[in-house]
Structure formats: structure tokens, C-alpha cells
Amino acid sequence: MPRSLDGLVLAPVADQAPGQVGTRTRFTYHEKDGEIWAEYAGGDVARGYLVGTREGDRLDFRYVQLKQDGTTSSGHCASTVVELPDGRVRLEERWEWESQAGGGTSVVEQVGRGVDQVTDSAP
Template sequence: MVSSTASAVDPEQPTAFRYWESDGVVWGDYEGDTVTLGRFVGSREGDAVTISYVHALKAGGRAGGQSVSRVEHEDDGRLRLVEEFQFEGDDTRHVSVCTEVPSAP
């Protein structure tokens, strides 16, 4: 994660996401920054990824909600997700940006 309107992103330990996809079904996990452990599941149609998520917070408690991400391509070929999300019980809409980290050789 490189930016988020929901919280400041720790550049030394940002939230890192791992995505998998099969036949349009998307799932994965994430951790880092303010999140101890998170999971999500959803679907991809074209360049739109729609998920539901829940995560445990380092400060205690949990947070969950829904999001829709737009898949974009960086000039160097990496993927970039621009996500609009909303936490359960909160009408505030947030935006985050995640950029693909190349796999180690």
C-alpha cells in the first residue's frame, strides 16, 4: 500500500496484500501497518475487483467492509489497484492505492 485516506501509511512497514484469482474468484490476505492479519474474498470482472474484507487491528478489535478496486498498469508494467472502500457501520468512503511489488528472483 502506498497511500490511504483512512490512515497514514508507514513507509517502512506498509500493509502488504497477497492476491490470488481463479475463474474470476479473488481471495487473499494482508498484514502490516495497523493490521495484524486480514482476509478478503470477492470477484473480478474486467478491470474491477469487488471484495469483502475483515481484519484484526494491532490496537485491538477488528474492522471489516467492502471495496471496489480499479486495476491499472504502471508504465513499467506493474499492476496498481485504486481501491474505494467503506468500513461496516461507517458512511465514510475511503481511497487507497496499492502497487505491485516485483517477486524476488
């Protein structure tokens, strides 16, 4: 199994549409016995949470978020955990809103070791 996500901070490598998760959003992951959860905030997101399961390199979770404008939204995401050559973790994600129309793909990567920056490289 790829390494644990517990305690890792990840950030998107690119901005999504306005009002959604973007490069200023930070996710703090937790993992225990096949369960995963995270808190996230930053950019257009005031507060967000995700909760789900992990089997091997696959994550399956639901998310809910409060945006800076006071609106809420929720959805489902399936991710693949990838270990990068430099030892950091990348999540390659396919997501879909459940509270509104739309979906897509995204990539989040572990924030550089102790530095609050992400690479600008695409997958």
C-alpha cells in the same frame, strides 16, 4: 483482460488514517476463475482477509481485519486494475466501512520485482 493478480504482492502508496492499512501493509493476492482473495498484514493490521470477484479490470470484494489493538473491522471495496508502464499492477480503490462510519479512496501497487519496496508516486 489485464493480467492475473495470482501470487502478486501489493502495498499501499500512502498511509490511511491511524489504525488502518498503511504503507507497511502487504497484500498477497490469489485469483482463479473470476474469484479473488488475499491475506494481508503489517503496520496497524495484525491480520486481514479479502474475498470477492473480478470481471475484466473490475474487482468487487469484502474485507475483514484484526488490528494490533485487538479490534476488528470490515467493509466493502470496488477496485480498478491498471497496468503501469513498467509492467507492475496498480489497484485504484473506492472503499467503505460496513462495521463503522467512513470510507474513501486508496491506491495499492505491486511491490517492485523481488524488492520489498513500493514507489512513492501518487496516482
